[in-house]
Amino acid sequence: MPGPFDELRGNMLDYLRQQGVNEKLLAGIMAYREKYPWQDESRELAQPRFRFWGRELWEQALAALLAGENLLLIGEKATGKNVLADNLAFAFGRGDWNVSFHINMDASMMLGADTFKNGEVCFRPGPVYACAKAGGFCILDEINMARNEALAALHSLLDYRRILDVPGYGRLKMHPAARFIGTMNYGYAGTRELNEALASRFAVIKLPPISEEILGAILSDEFPALDRKTRDNLVNLFLELQLKCQKGEISSRSVDLRGLLGAIAMQQQGLSWRLALEQGLFNKVQNEEEYGLLKDLLELHV
Numbered sequence: 582m583p584g585p586f587d588e589l590r591g592n593m594l595d596y597l598r599q600q601g602v603n604e605k606l607l608a609g610i611m612a613y614r615e616k617y618p619w620q621d622e623s624r625e626l627a628q629p630r631f632r633f634w635g636r637e638l639w640e641q642a643l644a645a646l647l648a649g650e651n652l653l654l655i656g657e658k659a660t661g662k663n664v665l666a667d668n669l670a671f672a673f674g675r676g677d678w679n680v681s682f683h684i685n686m687d688a689s690m691m692l693g694a695d696t697f698k699n700g701e702v703c704f705r706p707g708p709v710y711a712c713a714k715a716g717g718f719c720i721l722d723e724i725n726m727a728r729n730e731a732l733a734a735l736h737s738l739l740d741y742r743r744i745l746d747v748p749g750y751g752r753l754k755m756h757p758a759a760r761f762i763g764t765m766n767y768g769y770a771g772t773r774e775l776n777e778a779l780a781s782r783f784a785v786i787k788l789p790p791i792s793e794e795i796l797g798a799i800l801s802d803e804f805p806a807l808d809r810k811t812r813d814n815l816v817n818l819f820l821e822l823q824l825k826c827q828k829g830e831i832s833s834r835s836v837d838l839r840g841l842l843g844a845i846a847m848q849q850q851g852l853s854w855r856l857a858l859e860q861g862l863f864n865k866v867q868n869e870e871e872y873g874l875l876k877d878l879l880e881l882h883v
Contacts, residue, residue: 593672600636602643609647614674617758621715627670627677632802633661634795638786642669645784651739651761653724653780656788659823659838662764663722665788669762670718678712678719686727688734692745704750713738713745716756724763729776735761739782790823791838799838804845811883815841818882822862822875834865835875854883 594607619626633639642665645652652669654662670677680691693707712719724732738745743755763783765775796816800807819841825831844861848854863875 593668596632597639597672600634600639602636602639606640606643606647610643610672613647613758617716619674619676619716621676621717624676624678624715624717627667627675627718629664629667629671631664631667631799633665633668634798635661638665638788641786643672645786646673646760648784650784651763651782653763653765653775653783653785654788655765655785657766657790658833659791659836660788661791661838662766662788663720666718666720666762666764670720673718673760675758675760676712676715676717678708678717679722680708680719681722682724682726684726684728687731691731692734692747704747709735709738710745710747710753712761713755713759714753716758719759719761721761721763723765725765725775729779732776732779736778736782739779790827791819793820796820796838799842800845803842804849806849807845814882815845818858818878821878821882825874831871831874832866832868834867835862837862837865840865855879858883 594610597607598604642652642654646669652666654665656662667677689707691707691709693705693710695702696705697703706714709719711717737743738755739761743759745753745755747753761783793816796819797812800812800815804812819836819838822831822836826833826836840861841858842861844857847860848857852860858879863872863879866872866875
């Protein structure tokens with residue numbers, strides 16, 4: 582579904598200038614694009630759905646990627662880790678590969694495995710291999726969900742060697758334009774500490790909880806017809822949910838920015854605010870006592 586971000590296709594640098602991003606970094610992006618034009622016709626360029634807001638975070642991320650580093654984005658739920666990753670791939674003019682990690686992830690799922698084609702055994706590249714070869718941006722989503730022994734397969738790609746040896750198929754030398762962006766949240770069930778050897782291969786950015794200013798900008802950007810009073814009420818509701826979650830008074834289930842945006846979209850289709858917010862946020866809560874508290878907040882703010 583097209584959104585307001587479509588107006589900035591091809592004008593990402595103008596958007597970054599509006600945020601006050603350092604001109605030297607913008608010049609670096611242009612030099613990178615000129616040096617490494619996207620040439621893989623089988624993979625479309627990254628197409629982010631939302632804009633990422635935050636000058637300092639933009640500058641940290643751009644500086645790391647221009648320096649040839651890989652990025653690890655750490656933050657709680659609803660801090661915009663994946664939105665920033667998508668925006669970075671778009672800013673650099675790259676195709677993107679997304680790998681969602683889970684406890685059963687193994688090296689073959691990331692790098693590739695043997696397959697049978699045209700009567701013979703051949704290598705079927707995985708997303709990490711394909712991205713490294715093409716020079717894209719690979720987004721390793723919730724990287725700390727996978728076992729450390731599976732992640733060890735990435736070590737030679739992510740350090741100074743930038744190579745991958747595939748038994749029986751030779752060595753892949755990673756494209757110089759390729760970058761890897763990991764995301765992780767310590768709060769999710771099934772997550773674990775990232776082992777030190779892997780963590781050392783990333784530049785790390787910690788994303789703060791979303792602020793009132795940024796959340797207001799997101800809602801205004803995504804829903805320009807939303808009146809200011811309603812927008813402010815929704816911002817206050819979400820920030821109070823976020824605060825209560827930080828204090829341990831409620832779970833993180835209802836602190837769901839995707840759910841809030843979905844609720845607003847449903848309301849604009851004709852659903853009442855109460856039903857839209859229940860469906861987008863509060864019905865995700867399973868504890869009855871917590872659900873009652875959330876209903877009280879709904880009556881207070883909206």
